[in-house]
Amino acid sequence: VQLQASGGGLVQAGGSLRLSCAASGSTSRMGWFRQAPGKEREFVTAIRWSGRHTYYGNSVKGRFTISGDNAKSTVYLQMNSLKPEDTAIYYCAASVRGYILSTIYNDDYYDYWGQGTQVTVSS
Numbered sequence: 001v002q003l004q005a006s007g008g009g010l011v012q013a014g015g016s017l018r019l020s021c022a023a024s025g026s027t028s029r030m031g032w033f034r035q036a037p038g039k040e041r042e043f044v045t046a047i048r049w050s051g052r053h054t055y056y057g058n059s060v061k062g063r064f065t066i067s068g069d070n071a072k073s074t075v076y077l078q079m080n081s082l083k084p085e086d087t088a089i090y091y092c093a094a095s096v097r098g099y100i101l102s103t104i105y106n107d108d109y110y111d112y113w114g115q116g117t118q119v120t121v122s123s
Contacts, residue, residue: 001025001112005092007077008117015121016080021092021114023073029095030068030075031055033107034088034119043105044090047075055104059085082121089116 007019031046045066046055068075092114103109
């Protein structure tokens with residue numbers, strides 16, 4: 001499975017951006033992680049296709065929304081009310097594994113990764 005991410009860019013604080021990620025094959029869940037300079041990779045959000053359950057990291061709840069089309073193996077990340085601390089490289093990720101709640105938030109349990117797209121929020 002290959003992942004192709006798009007979107008990202010430079011935006012002022014309070015603005016919005018939308019990321020997209022398309023997978024070349026079927027997956028059980030897709031999501032986004034991000035990594036800021038000097039920091040560890042952080043879980044942002046994920047969607048599990050069975051039941052279309054969504055999950056969010058605490059720092060983005062209420063501001064970011066993940067959606068997707070399982071038939072197209074595509075996910076979208078709508079990012080609103082962006083803050084400078086949202087600045088990072090955003091990575092699309094996908095898994096073909098079964099569901100265990102704790103694994104949703106752990107990058108070790110994702111099997112495929114996109115190339116990363118830069119999001120920069122200026123103050």
